[in-house]
Amino acid sequence: MAESDALGNTGRRDFLLKVTTAVSGVGVAAACLPFVASMNPSSDVLAKATTEFDLSGMNPGDMRTVAWQGKPIFILRRSQEQIREMEASNGGLDPEPDRQRVKQPEWLVVSGVCTHMGCVPNREGSGWLCHCHGSQFDDSGRVLRGPAPNNLEVPPYHFVAGNKIIIGQA
């Protein structure tokens, strides 16, 4: 318990000290808000962070490559047969169920950057072949043959009304 001085003002002094500390803390926080807000990405930066693509022109079996943040993204509209085949296996060198790699079985969305040394694989047969060193990926983007160690990455994306996809936001 605090001791009083000769005039009995200790309690009052402690109270004033606490109030001053609290008020100055709020003031510092308020002063920092504009700086914190200025660190958020601007709307034009956010726009570049995402890529919108209209899926309506794609038929089963079609693939398109779109650019997102300077990287190729493969969008594959899979046929029912392709979906059945991919759901029946867990891939190869980096096993992963197909259902964990897609939001809708009909649409596969994966990075077009080989996980070995970053070449862009070509669509060949039922999957992709990276001609740099021979890695092979299936219709789920899973690596079947190395030297690539991992499956093609799945970027963040979501579907929006009007048969469109937004890449860059989950």
Ligand code: FES
């Ligand atoms: S970069 Fe694709 S196999 Fe080496």
